[in-house]
Amino acid sequence: MVVGWIILALIVIGVAYFVGIYNALVRLRNRVKNAWSQIDVQLKRRHDLIPNLVETAKGYMKHERETLEEVTKARTRAMGAGSVGEKSKAEADLSGALGRLMLVVENYPDLKANENFLAVQEELTSTENKIAFSRQSYNDSVLFFNNKIQMFPSNIIANTFNFTAEEFFEIEEAAEREVPKVSFTT
Amino acid sequence: MMWELIRQNRRKSLVLFVGMALLLSALGYAVGAVFDPEHGGIIGLALAIGLWIVLTLISVSSGDDIILKISRAREVTPDVHPRLFNVVEEMKIAAGLPAMPKVYIIDDPSPNAFAIGIKPEKSAVAVTAGLIERLNRDELQGVVAHEVSHISNRDSQLMTVAGIMLGSIVLIAHFFLRSLWFVPGSSRRYRRGAPGGSPQLQLIMIGVAIVLAILAPIFARLIYLAISRKREYLADATAAQLTRYPEGLASALEKISSAGLPLESANKVTAPMYIVNPLLKKDMKLSNLGSTHPPTEERVKILRSMAGRADYRSYQRAFSKIKKTHSAIIPSSGLRKTKRLEAREASTDDGAAKNAKKSAREVMDLMRAVNGYAFLVCACGLKMKLPPELSTPTIACPKCGKENEVPGVELATVGAVVGAVTGAGAAGGGEGSETIGESGAPSQRYEYVRKGTGWETFSCACGNRLQLSPAFRGSVITCKLCNRTTTIK
Structure with missing residues (x-):
């Protein structure tokens, strides 16, 4: 009788333990997903800001048509990008184009003093930062999640319920170097 | 981690x-x-x-x-x-x-x-x-x-x-x-x-x-x-x-x-x-x-x-x-x-x-915004900062004299509207930004129409919230902050 109770108790504890691990895995996977959607939100926000920026800059930058067009084109490409690989390439191009635009802004003191431009610039700087920080946070979450599904004993549960390792969001070194100072100057 | x-x-x-x-x-x-x-x-x-x-x-x-x-x-x-x-x-x-x-x-x-x-x-x-x-x-x-x-x-x-x-x-x-x-x-x-x-x-x-x-x-x-x-x-x-x-x-x-x-x-x-x-x-x-x-x-x-x-x-x-x-x-x-x-x-x-x-000026503007000031840009480019207690419908620009409409004056004011503009040049710095001083002329009268018989709150012209209890039977109420009296109807 007593032995029966003990066995029952052990089974209950065991089940509770596994349920706990399972829930922790689900929580972590959701955190990864949430972090990914954060990146998406910020990328979209950047796309939304660009027409405003170009519109403001146009009036002042008569001789920088190409630079502005380049930004607009890069934006269109980035918005149309489908796969993750395409996307990160297109976004990196967009960052590069924006960086070049911000460098030539230096030559237009009137534009730099424009209140509307300053506001867009602050928003853009912040959005760039937010993209970087959400990538940082996403990669942290992925690392933690991947560790968890590879380590004992949570790996048993992970294998049983098909939790698969998530990919890191890496930015190619070259692209990264191309946007050294997207936190533009005034 | x-x-x-x-x-x-x-x-x-x-x-x-x-x-x-x-x-x-x-x-x-x-x-x-x-x-x-x-x-x-x-x-x-x-x-x-x-x-x-x-x-x-x-x-x-x-x-x-x-x-x-x-x-x-x-x-x-x-x-x-x-x-x-x-x-x-x-x-x-x-x-x-x-x-x-x-x-x-x-x-x-x-x-x-x-x-x-x-x-x-x-x-x-x-x-x-x-x-x-x-x-x-x-x-x-x-x-x-x-x-x-x-x-x-x-x-x-x-x-x-x-x-x-x-x-x-x-x-x-x-x-x-x-x-x-x-x-x-x-x-x-x-x-x-x-x-x-x-x-x-x-x-x-x-x-x-x-x-x-x-x-x-x-x-x-x-x-x-x-x-x-x-x-x-x-x-x-x-x-x-x-x-x-x-x-x-x-x-x-x-x-x-x-x-x-x-x-x-x-x-x-x-x-x-x-x-x-x-x-x-x-x-x-x-x-x-x-x-x-x-x-x-x-x-x-x-x-x-x-x-x-x-x-x-x-x-x-x-x-x-x-x-x-x-x-x-x-x-x-x-x-x-x-x-x-x-x-x-x-x-x-x-x-x-x-x-x-x-x-420093930016932060002053910031604190004004926090404290409920409204900002109004005149056609001449002067940025006026209007205190929340300002209750006149229009304000004259201290630089060019143009009458500007004050946004969002909600309180009904009765009687002569006296927009006393003070503080021109007193705000320091001078170039392009002045503060419109308090304009509460004592001759102004304010009134508030009660909606029902329950508890009611409304703001005095100075921005202070005044509360009326269901038992309130008086005809005027005096704000403790600015001493303005408001007629209750």
């Missing part, structure tokens, strides 16, 4: 918490036993725990609001200061907070900041106007990162719990020592009348209680301060990791401490929450044990010794080097899984280059 850290912190916090709880229980028991050796101990214990529960309930339910109110912090909307909001949101994303903290501004020239939030879901960050005025973007980011770290590391939670415990212990000890002082011999009388307890035992009990009542608050405070200091280091480390830029926080800390302005609305209770001790600076030099914050120079030095890196391990290494100790700020299990992180470059920012006068 951040979550590892949080878990480690929770474990350590629990140990300290239990230690403080034991101290509180022992004190309660000893004090109770002095008054009644038979049942007093248990009663004392129950009272001590009861006091603690009451204080906990108060601080959990409304502690944050009380602190914000004491600190004279005002909640602001994103349009008041977009950059501040952006920086807070950036750090919210970096730290992975579940919700955006509310943003508060304290109208004070002394640069400082604090964060509250027992739960990360419901938190707030408060910064002073002086901080916004002095810091550039990177520095502001460093400070906000430090504050957000307090929230994400559950420091605010721990400090609240520890603070309540400390408060209860101090209260009980204080009460007990006072009771001995004011009623001499009362304990002796109790002792004689008490059945059962032997006089010797009773005497020992009194001795123990007195010693505890003197030592417990001291110990509790030392523990509290030790936690507080360690949390500051840890938040610095997390801030460096979140921003990838330790120099931002380092130079912000330098600017804050070199400003040398005490924060008016801070007091002994709220002081430990701020990023740098907002009270007098002289206790910086005092022994470490008695201060709520680690010496600022030391924090700056550690942040600058991270050798171009931004991870926890580098912070720990710099900490050990500067402090010459092996004590761990970051639990070693948290260090194990960290990667090496390179610090980023400084963002070239206008903040430093901006002249002081311009940024």
